[in-house]
Amino acid sequence: MAYQEDEYLQIAEIQHFAFCPRQWALAYMEQQWQENVLTIEGHALHDKAHDDSIKEKRKGKIIVRGMPVASGELGVSGTCDVVEFIEDMAGVKIPSYQGTYRVIPVEYKRGKPKEGEEDILQLTVQAMCLEEMLATEIPWGYLYYGEIRHRSKVEFLSATREHVKNMLGQMREYLQRKYTPLIKPRKACASCSVKDICIPKLGKQKSAKKYIEGRLNE
Ligand code: SF4
Incomplete structure (x- = not known):
């Protein structure tokens, strides 16, 4: 089943839900508080070390920044920080470019790796969107952490993909029930x-x- 665009959730919601379902509900279900969280996210985005160029072509590599992505099957949409297209015989064709390319999403974070898996889930859902859009398989991507200036490889495991689908299902259920989870201090x-x-x-x-x-x- 494919979702209609007006039923889409935002990719960013996954991170909030993974961190704490109540935080997600306060931010995305209870409208009066959404502005607060979106402002926080806006600051985070501005802090990212983004280049002005949207597309960049280097030898054997195309780099696209701020690429909009969506999946009708998952019912989500959002933006990838960076998608790298690496020339590869086993890759896919990209409109306006010759040759075939392997697709690698890269997400930039200001801090250091987190204890929870919210960043991994966010990158995984981005990869799942790109796979559907470009009809290809994406086995891995990267999370770049500004504080340690390091890029960590993330493999898109089937268990993580299932986790993403289950979380999206749970979010839709909460939305339907208008249910805000209770406080669980930690x-x-x-x-x-x-x-x-x-x-x-x-x-x-x-x-x-x-x-x-x-x-x-x-
Ligand atoms: S329960 Fe804790 S983590 Fe969850 S929204 Fe409240 S303060 Fe944030």
């Missing part, structure tokens, strides 16, 4: 971008960290 709450909205009590505490530790010890 260490990650201290670095959550919507903690002040999620836990109003935090404002009266000395620090988010203290509040979380207190709740965890209850």
